[in-house]
Amino acid sequence: AQSVTQLGSHVSVSEGALVLLRCNYSSSVPPYLFWYVQYPNQGLQLLLKYTTGATLVKGINGFEAEFKKSETSFHLTKPSAHMSDAAEYFCAVSFSGGYNKLIFGAGTRLAVHP
């Protein structure tokens, strides 16, 4: 069965520090991988996605993620955190045979302090 694990339900960083949010997946077939962000009382917004091709993916707001098949990981990074990055982040997978069913991780709440 496919699953997604996000290590760390809460991550706290200082403004200007590196952001690293971890995501590992379990799958028997090649996955499509996504990172979404959710601000309070809002829906989810796509940050970036990996489907095929280049394994380093750049997204919006300075975020990027690298697909590492050997480690079954898709960690999200941002070189310098901004106060506006405080939100909840979700890693998700889907599959070519699964149509549009997204399987989400439990989420990581990112706090950014001055």
Add this chain to the structure above:
Amino acid sequence: KAGVTQTPRYLIKTRGQQVTLSCSPISGHRSVSWYQQTPGQGLQFLFEYFSETQRNKGNFPGRFSGRQFSNSRSEMNVSTLELGDSALYLCASSLGTGENEQFFGPGTRLTVL
């Protein structure tokens, strides 16, 4: 391009009642998926509709149902509401294949008393 819209945004019901939530996808998108978000269970897939046909279904009881109309608008219905159905219900639309991103609406916050 207008985004995904969901109505109503907030809803309060009592146990045993039923509720219908509505979702209007982005123009041109034929796939609509529904998700339930709760603090305890996180984000869980309910079902997906594509061209008026349910293509995929999550592990939810039969009290949860949906449909899609010819204009791709979708509704989900929950009958005989239980306290545990209190959640944020999110709708997402896409072009229809797994690698396409899903665009989410703002959600409907359902509270069951």
